[in-house]
Amino acid sequence: MESFLLFCNVVLMALAVVLTVVDERRKRGAPRASPFRINEAMVARESKHRGAPPPLYTRRKGRK
């Protein structure tokens, strides 16, 4: 069991690092190869601290 876990550990680290290096070299906007990354959409959905910051002051109704 220890050998199997060590093998998974080594493969996981190798994949994580290699795919992140590959992603870094890709152009901006290209689809990411690595599953070892932050899912920003998912985190933003679950967070209350998301979206555009509130405006400096709110307009009153009826005013242009």
Add this chain to the structure above:
Amino acid sequence: MRDLVLALFWVVAIPLAFINPAAGIVIWVWDALLSPTELAYSFMQSVETNKLIAIATLISFAIAQNKDKIFFDRTIAIMVGIVLVATASYMFALVPSDMSDQLYMKLLKEMVLAFAIMFLITTKEWLYLIILAVTVALGFLGVKEGLIALLTAGGHHVVGSRAVGDNNQLAAALISAIPFMYALWRCTASRTIRMGLLGAIFLTTVTVIMTYSRGGFVGLIVLALLFLKGSRHRFLTLILLGIAGAALLNFAPEAWFSRVDTIQDASSDTSFMGRVIAWKISYLIAADNPLLGGGLHAVQLQPVWTHYARDLRQLDFIYTPPADLTPHAAHSLYFEVLGDLGFTGLLLYLGLFWAALANCKAARKAAIKSRSMPWMIDFSDAVRTSLICYAVTGAALSVGYYELLFVLVAISVCCRRVALSTMPEPEVVPVATSAKGKRVPQMARLGVARQNSRQNFGVGSTRF
């Protein structure tokens, strides 16, 4: 077979470190915390992989063309202070020894590792990877020992590993890794990895319990309280913790309850009283040498122990039995540093905790303000929780020079740096100016707008 797999990994990893120094530092951290070569059976045991990856990473950083500027902040200043005090303490030690030579070199290497993390991890992708490296390295031990504990129905007693130390130190390390697992579970894109992390959290918790460490038990309670405090769904979290507590009461072995019960009878527990004696002797060393202490691991040296054991009656206001002849380790991060590096060293260590927590707070504040990186809130909370748990469990363990502490501090610096660099530029609001070019105050602007609206509707007009 293990040796072949490890050899193949290093054949890929070392050139990768030359290509990208951030990749090198991630592998370096993983290797430092796990020491996979110690798990090898034959030729890989003699290969100094940590040295190789360190050299490759540092060379790659030195020759990198697009490296970010080396910066200097309060955390780095405190760490440099610790190095200087440790160097002076080592040079003017009460009793030189081979043990202090090895510890000094270990401390220097850990500091180099920490500085390298701070300078090389500058983007969110690599910040994620470094947290993953800590999780995977420590999670290996947590998952392995947890599985064995479950398969033996609680009959397995976790004794620690050569990489981390004894069962108490392993418990402290694993408790510090659990918040990272949770933060990664919340942020990771892949569902498979998230399920794996959830399983790792459960098995690591089982492992901490099976270390039979009293410090680990206290650390788990602190972790649960911090988790409850930071949770958005406190009622649900309370229910989950209640279920976990009930499962522990029902399934933990009898020997574990006997071990934990000894916390209440500390004064009659010879192991605990031995630690109090070590704490007293560490204090006496520091009182005699307030600036630099007695040297690295001074309390564990026979001549130092014998000399200060005679003066134990100076601290009779805390009762302890007479000291025995065999030196003991300080069994406390704080007393260990106090005895080794004096009051100066202790103040610097406390300052290091303070600076790291302040970094986490700054990163969290920047993430909340910008609203564009909610994942940074999870990361900074995880680092903060790990540091607090390390500080609490370290009160009863000799973990003052364990690399995880400096890795956590370095990651806190990276969090702050990434958060501040990712914050969008504040939008410049155009300021109204009068005909003379003077700035019109906001209230005056509103007054002008109100006047305009009166003109539009007509004050006293038939509209109303």
